[in-house]
Each structure stands twice: as structure tokens, then as C-alpha cells.
Amino acid sequence: MSIVTEQPLAKRTRPRPQVVAHDVRPEPKGWTSWVTTVDHKKIGILYLYTTFLFFILGGVEALMLRLQLAVPDSNFLTPEKYNQLFTLHGTTMIFLFVIPAMAGFANYVLPLMIGARDMAFPRINAWSYWMLLFGGLVLYGSLFFNPPEAGWTSYPPLSLGEYTPQGGIDAWIIALHIVGLSSMLGAVNFVATIHNMRAPGMGWGRLPLFVWTILIYSYLIILASPALAAALGMLLIDRHFGGHFFDPTEGGSPLLWQHAFWFYSHPAVYIMVLPAFGIVSEILPVFARKPIFGYKAIAASTAGIAFLGLLVWAHHMFTVPTSTVVLAFFMLSSFVIAVPTGVKFFNWLATLWRGTIEFRVPLLWAVGLIATFLIGGISGIFLAVFPVDWQLHDTYFVVAHLHYVLFGGSVFGIFGGLYYWFPKMTGRILGERLGKLSFALTFVGFHMTFLIQHSLGMSGMPRRIYEYPEGLGWSWMNLLSTVGAFILALGVFFTLLNVVLSVKRGARAGGDPWKGNTLEWFTSSPPPENNFDVIPRVRSVEPMKDIRRQVEQQTGVQQRHQASRALAEA
């Protein structure tokens, strides 16, 4: 515990019987401590290591796909390998990277942010991590046999036994079942923790915004995942146990799969992106040195996006036989989501407005998210207009859109979170110069890769094709995109390098390197196993600001600070 913060509290509470809850057992060390741990912080770190490992795998797959498409009529990959790679890439990035990475951050910082000593169910927490790892291993185990090759959406009839008899789809189904169960258990745990274990005084109006987004993330997982689980179960029954849910020759319906799949997978977009929005809402006020603008509006818009997000799934299916009334409904519901999303954006801009912005690396990623996700949000409007979607659907325009949302939104958020909370997790700050270099390369590489893909799609290139002929005007765009992808990969590499270099040798962080607003900064870095010896009473959305103010009042730092400022202005 930091001594400075304890003094004023001790003064305030006067002499009274006090239980000192300092953990005196030595902290467990060695690899067994990682395997057997139920500590939310260790589990959070395990989550992050695992998901970043899968991120690297998914990234390598992406680079191979881009290499194949770099030139027309390429022979780098066979069609079979190409289909397997994009299936693995999509599945990995969504189910094994972005969704669990958010759970990883939440695991580490959420109990700290709400002033709790652990998650509500530590053992279930450990279990959900191990399920994630084993689910991932099941999917990648298929590499040694036949990886799945029906796309991450695995639409039947293509994914039925008749057309894809290989076991890859089965590995995919089982892996998603396990990973789905993992995220479900994690979600239940977050909900229980947030509802029951907040610090005294932390009402719903004082919950940190990242915690708000994790709460909504968890509810979305609980509401939407069962649809995916059911669909996966039906697919397995169709493939192996004589079912005909999706088999049109036996009265089944391929569209049933699409509805069930998107009933999960559209909310999954918000599951992936809302926590990233939460990270931005944490980073901006800290580095602009200004309270978040419109706290209630941001929290409410999170809930609004999630609720509406459950009502828009069929906008992924505008080209299937559908009556105009249904098309119109899903267009309207998709449009309505733009309103709360816009509210978030305007509040973020207003937070920066008249602040004193410090250009540290976490802020760069947060701002990069705002600048980039905006394009994804706007291209989403085009896709929501169903007649326009008839042109854009299933083309590279959609590929561009979804990467703007999931990389420009979620992954930028994850990197922002990594730079922001790394000091808390390790006690070391990630290198500033390497971080800025990494951000610049990632940002430039990302836009170079994906901006041009909008044009590719509009000039007629469908997604998921392994080759294209010369003379359609697609060659230079694809080459540009591939070059961009390698710049992007270099950017990501520098962050990974940064982590490796800084984890042992980075600048020492101390308890509160950024002058944060939330309670995770009210303990040492890394925190002791029990997190806090004393849990302060929370009086606002920014408890650390209150605590610092109190300390400054009692130690006179404020006066000294003011004196120095007067000198500077003179």
C-alpha cells in the first residue's frame, strides 16, 4: 500500500479498533502457481498471454491470405488452404482474441476498479480461462487433420456433411461450444462481481465507464450466446446424428442457421467493441486532465447500443428472400444504433475539448480508435440501407467495414488498454518511443490495408475468393492492401517487442503513473494478492481525484503547485 494515501485516511478515522487485513503468507511463485491460481490478476494475465498468442496466429493467417491476393492468378495457396486460412483467421480473431482479451482486461482491472479483492467466483474464473485455452487448442488441433473451411460463418448446406465431410467443421463446432461456455461463465462471474462487490459508496452513478461496458458485455453474452450454442448443436446433429435442421432436401432450412447464427454474432460485434469504448472512456479523461463529458449519457448509450444490438441481426441477411417490411424493420433498427453511437463520439470529443491533452501512448490509441472507428460507423450506414447493401453485401466493402469496426474499434482499444494498464500489471511502463512508433505504423498500415478495400468491393470483388484474374482493375488495389498489411504487422510487432523489453527493464511505474481517476491506481503496481488493505469510500466517479485532492490539502502540495504555476505565468 502506498503510504501517502494511508496517512490522511488514518487521520480521518481517528483511534478506533481496526482489523489489519495484511496478507502475511508469502505469495506463491513458480509455474505451479500459474496453473493452480484462482487470483483474478494472474488469471487476467493468463487470458492476455493466451489471447495475444492467438492474435499472432490469426495475424500470420491474415498475412498469408494477403500474400495470396497480392497479385492476380497467384499460386501461393491452394483454394483449399485459402478457405481454411480465412476460416481460422475469422474464428481466431473473434472467439480467441477479441472477446477473451476483453475478458482478460476485465479480469485484471475490474475488481481493482470497483475496490473488490477478487471476482465473485474465483474458481469458476479459473475454469473459464482453462476452457478458453482448451477450446483454442481444439480448433488448432484440427491443423494436424483438416482445418475447417466453410468460413467463420459456416453457412449450411456448405457446412453439412454432404459438402464438407472433413472433421474440421466438427472441431470448429466443439471449439466454439467450449469457448462459448467459457465466455458465458466469465460473463456470469462479471455480473455477480459488479452487482455485489462494489466499494462502499460506489452506486450505479459512480461505476467506472469501463466497468459499465463490461457489465453490458456480460449481459449481451448471457442473452445472445445460447442462440449460437443451439445452432452449433443443431449443426452437429445434422452432420452426425441424422438431423435435418438445415438440410433443404429434407424440409430443413439453411436460413434457420443464418438467423440463429447472426442472433449471436451481431450482438458479438457489440460484445467486442463496447469494452473498447469503455477503455477509451477511461483513457480520455485521464490524459485530457478533464472529467469525462456526459458520464450518464455515455453509460446510457452503452446500454442503448446493446439493447438495439439484439434487434438488428437480419441486416446481415438483406440478400436472402425477405419481404420489404422485414427489410425495412432491420434497416430502421440498424439506423437507430447510430444515435447512441454518435452520442458516445460527441461526448468523447467534448471530453477532449478545452482539456490539456498529454500525448502519451494510451491516448494515441484511444484517439486512433475514435478517428478510425468513425469510418467503420459511417460505412455501416451504407450497409444498413438495404438497397445499397444489395450492391455491397459479401464484397470487400464489407471486409473493410468489419475490419474498421473490429480492428479500428476493438483492437485499437485493446492496445490502448495494454499501454494504459501494463504499468499496473507489471509495475513497469511500456517504452514511450517504441509505443509511438508502433502506433504510427499500425495506424498507417491499417488504413492502407483496409481503406482501399471499400473501392475493391464496389468495383465487384466478392469476399472469400482465393484468386482473381488480371485486367479487372483489382490488381493494384490488392497489392496496396497487402503492403499495408505488412506495415500493420510491423506496427503490432513493435508493441510485442515493447512488452518483451519493458516487462523486466521498463521505467518503474509506481502506484499511479498516469494520475488515474479510478481505484485500480489506489494500490501498488503490481497489486498485492489481496489488492487493497483499506478500501476507501467512493464519493464520485473519480475517487482517485478525491483522494489526491485530500492528500494535497493535507500535505500542502497543492499550494506548492499553485506557487510554481504562478511563477511560470509571471
Place this chain on the structure above:
Amino acid sequence: MDAAVPRRVRRRTPPHGPSRRTVGRLPAALAPEAARLRLRRLLALAVPAAAGALLLAAAPAAADLLTPESGGSPNADSIDTLYKLILAIAVVVFVGVEGVLLWSLIKFRARKGAVAAQIHGNTRLEIGWTVGAAAILIFLIVFTFIKLPSIKNPPPTGPNGLQTASAAVYASTDQPPPPDGKGLEITVDGQQYVWRYQYPSRDNERVFAYERMVVPEDTTVILKITADDVAHSWWIPKLGGKMDAIPGYTNYTWFKARRGVYYGQCAELCGRNHANMLASVEVVSVEEYERWYDQRVRDIEEAEDEHARQRRTYDDSMPNIPDAAEGEDTGDRNRTSGQQE
């Protein structure tokens, strides 16, 4: 205060490559600190401005990159118009938001002596931008529904089109027939990895084609889209939007094209050779179409005759085998016949 600023500014200015280099080359005596700063600010504004101007100059050339394909059929043109309207609004929103973002980042970066305004929110502003965003969306919705009929409903066949064609009576709530009931209805059937087109018969002849569809110009062509095996998606970009071909379902779309050849390909992942499932539509004059049609009738009849002849020769050359179906394995036979139904 002035003396304290420049050192901070030099570090904080976004690194516009050219500006840094130009300033670096100026002799120190000619560029006192303040002038250097002004030049740098000027360049910071000039570089984006120049880039913007360049973009504007290149706009006509880039227009093709910014809009979907069109020019073959009225529905594709209407989609293009609708798209351009959304694009116009999108550009305004994009420039506005990114502009405010960039402005705040430059204007409100941390400086010595600067104090952040401790504002927590503003309800009027909140309501303002919520209503503003909603208003833009309502405008888009209204415009979409104004444009929708010209995208969804087929127009009558033109004077140069095939006048005898009449669309078969079909029951669909999704696809209205052309107003005069005239139109050429072609069934498009997706199969791994080829498109098959079934033409309407005049008097019991069978006409079909693969991959390339030949149709008369100025004629409303109604497409009835089905699939045989897995899901496919019919898409010729210049002839309007795509429609999925889903086994067990029938989907509809239409086009009314000018003369020319239009290319496209399957847009829904349908297996390993998805990339090679090509389609093209050749639009010709009515006379040429009639000629092609008659030739096609003859070709198919000839081919069928030839096939029948070969079959006879083959059958005759084989020893006479009693019907193999009369085995004991009735259970298996039932299952097979069940699958065929």
C-alpha cells in the same frame, strides 16, 4: 509565457515531414524562433490543405473508386444515386467529426500554464446532438423509401425490347411483376460451381444455358433465383444488387439492360472453387436474341438426339441383365428412394 511555448511546441507539432526538413535547412539567423514557429504553423495548415486540393482535383478520376458499379440497368443506377446521397452526408459528418477531433488535439494539447476546464456535461448539448443525429437518419430513411420503388419494381419493357415476352404468373409477395405483365422470366440456378439459366419455352421446347446468359435489350428480365446444392449469390454489379440463391427458397430480382456484356461472379462462399463461379450477361438486339434462341433450340435438340443415339448403341452393346432392383435389400432401397424424392 511566450518564451516558454516554443520548446514545447516544437516537440508537440505533428511531424509533417516536409515542414521539419524545410525549417531545418534555414540558417538560424534568418529564422528567429518566432518566425520559424509561424512557418511551421503555416505548413501544418498548408500540408493538409494541399492534400485536400489534390484529392479534389483527382475527384473525377477517383469517382469510380468511390461509388458502386452502375450504368447497365435502371435499378443499378438508382442504387448508385441513393449511394451518392448517403456519401454526401457521410463526407460532411466525417469531415466535421475528424475536424473537431484534430482541432481539439492541436488546440488543447498540454502546455505550461494551461488548465483543463472542469466541465462534467451539458444536457442541452446532449439533447442537441441526439436529435441532430436522429434528424440525419430520418432524412436518409425518407430518401431511401423514395428511391426504393425504382430499385425494387421492374419498369415495363421498352419499345426496342422483346414485345411478345410475357412474364409467367408467379406468386411472390417480394417481387411485383412489370406493370404491363410483359417481361422475360429466366430461372437462374446456382450449382457448384456454375450458373444455369432456364429460359421460358414457347411451345414445349427446352432452352437453357450455362455461365453466359443471352437476353434481348430494353426488355424487362425477371430472374427467379434458386440453388441446387449449397447457397450461392447472383451478382452482376452493373445490373443491380445481388440476390442469394438458397436451396429450398426462391429469390427474385430483375434488370432491363442496354446492349453490351456484363460480368459478375458468385458472391456467397460456395466451396473451394467459389472464385471460379463466373457469370456474364450478354445483351443483344431482339433479332439477334431470336436468332440465338432458335439456334439454341436446334443445338439442344441435336445434342439430345445424339445423346439418345449413343445411349441406344451403348445399351445394345451390353448383355441383357435383369432389373437389378429386385434384390432382398429392401430397406436400403427404401432409403435410397426416399432421398431421391
